[in-house]
Amino acid sequence: MKRKPLLAAGLAGLLAFAAACSGGEGSGGKGGQTALTYLVFETPSLTATFWDQSIAAAVAETPGVTIQKIVAPSTDRDAYAKQLQQSGQFPDLLQSITPSNFAGAGLLKPYDKTWIDANFLLPSANTLKGQVYIPPTNSQIVPQVYYRKSLFAKAGVTEAPKDWAGFLAACDKLKAAGITPIELGGADPFAAGMPLVGILSADILGKNPNWLQDRYAGKVSFSDPDVVTAVGKYRTLVAAGYFDKGALGVKYADSITRFTGGKSAMYPMGSWFLGSVPKENADDFGSFPWPTDDGSVVVPFVGGGSMAISAKAESTELAEKFGRAWSLNPANLKALIETDGAFPMIKGKTLDDYQVTVTQVFKDSYAYVTGQNNKVSAIAWATNDDSLPPGVNDAFYATGQALFTGDDVAGAMKKLDDAWKTATQ
Numbered sequence: 001m002k003r004k005p006l007l008a009a010g011l012a013g014l015l016a017f018a019a020a021c022s023g024g025e026g027s028g029g030k031g032g033q034t035a036l037t038y039l040v041f042e043t044p045s046l047t048a049t050f051w052d053q054s055i056a057a058a059v060a061e062t063p064g065v066t067i068q069k070i071v072a073p074s075t076d077r078d079a080y081a082k083q084l085q086q087s088g089q090f091p092d093l094l095q096s097i098t099p100s101n102f103a104g105a106g107l108l109k110p111y112d113k114t115w116i117d118a119n120f121l122l123p124s125a126n127t128l129k130g131q132v133y134i135p136p137t138n139s140q141i142v143p144q145v146y147y148r149k150s151l152f153a154k155a156g157v158t159e160a161p162k163d164w165a166g167f168l169a170a171c172d173k174l175k176a177a178g179i180t181p182i183e184l185g186g187a188d189p190f191a192a193g194m195p196l197v198g199i200l201s202a203d204i205l206g207k208n209p210n211w212l213q214d215r216y217a218g219k220v221s222f223s224d225p226d227v228v229t230a231v232g233k234y235r236t237l238v239a240a241g242y243f244d245k246g247a248l249g250v251k252y253a254d255s256i257t258r259f260t261g262g263k264s265a266m267y268p269m270g271s272w273f274l275g276s277v278p279k280e281n282a283d284d285f286g287s288f289p290w291p292t293d294d295g296s297v298v299v300p301f302v303g304g305g306s307m308a309i310s311a312k313a314e315s316t317e318l319a320e321k322f323g324r325a326w327s328l329n330p331a332n333l334k335a336l337i338e339t340d341g342a343f344p345m346i347k348g349k350t351l352d353d354y355q356v357t358v359t360q361v362f363k364d365s366y367a368y369v370t371g372q373n374n375k376v377s378a379i380a381w382a383t384n385d386d387s388l389p390p391g392v393n394d395a396f397y398a399t400g401q402a403l404f405t406g407d408d409v410a411g412a413m414k415k416l417d418d419a420w421k422t423a424t425q
Helices: 011-015 048-060 077-086 113-119 149-155 164-176 194-205 211-216 225-239 252-260 271-276 279-284 316-327 330-340 360-370 392-405 409-424
Strands: 034-041 065-072 093-095 138-141 144-148 180-182 264-269 285-289 298-303 307-310 374-377
Touching: 034 077, 034 316, 048 065, 048 316, 048 330, 065 077, 065 316, 077 093, 093 316, 138 271, 138 330, 138 360, 144 149, 144 360, 149 164, 149 264, 149 279, 164 180, 164 225, 164 264, 194 211, 194 225, 194 264, 194 298, 194 374, 194 392, 225 392, 225 409, 252 264, 252 271, 264 271, 271 330, 271 360, 279 285, 279 360, 285 360, 298 360, 307 316, 392 409
Parallel strands: 034 065, 034 093, 180 264, 298 374
Antiparallel strands: 093 307, 138 298, 144 264, 144 285
């Protein structure tokens, strides 16, 4: 499940979003019940009803617990959780946060590894310093490039690009046909940075999957010539006019509407976009991996998951029991598959077992997860040992906005190195 930037608001206003769930009894509980707070987020796909029903189902399997639901005011759970922590209200359970932002301070309790190993296809997908703080229930590709087949045909593009040269040629034909080649929700930093995620994951991590560990060890840097050259590809796309000129003013939500409405031909985005593919013309949508120079397939992979447990919860045992029940509930995965484009990663199950209705583009995309290929950690999105230091994610996303209007790639990379140094001192 995806992260997006926090809306500006005062702490008092943010806390007003806390809401009791139907399974909750307030902070004290009743009749010997243990009350736990649970930080979630709502989207058009993951509605209040979804959370209430999923919580109620897990409560039914966790005798002795009640849940107080806290709704984050945006989908950036990390920033909100930090504000709650600073006010002494750190939640007992936290949905889809980035563990590296909290585990180092001793705020999280890891799940039992025996249970993790027994239940998930890639039990180490979310491993952070040997521990798993979020069960790896699902996965994402961040990004794939989604495209409109009808717009390709209109521009004379006969197939999905297989390498970088083919990608540029397709962009040329689309632009010549009066079609915006690439959609970008540049007003939201995480969306503005999506092309950089694709480029660096494919060109740098695709050649050296251990690059991020080497960065921690000081063996490589963002200022290295190969990184500067790779990021220069983004400037090539901007300078050639392959994005809408006003892309920095387009909100993420509007970028989805623009792409699904035929305003642009391609859309680099996380696989959660699959939940937004219109059913009435789903066959017009296709996908392909971010293109590399030599056409080799690199899959920027992210192990998604469910909830983390506060090490300071009133009962970490009950909190983990609730987390296990929620994580293995097929109804939750069904909703995430159909509405949020999640790729399920629970052992012993196929898509058919979840009784889901999915599009062909979902199936084609999922094949990259189940297939044998070069999977690397999606830079700036991984939640395992390849996650960026706290705060560097924001600097990375902001680079996408800065390079849309400025051509100093080397300077932008130096700023990332400076941000890294500050975060790790």
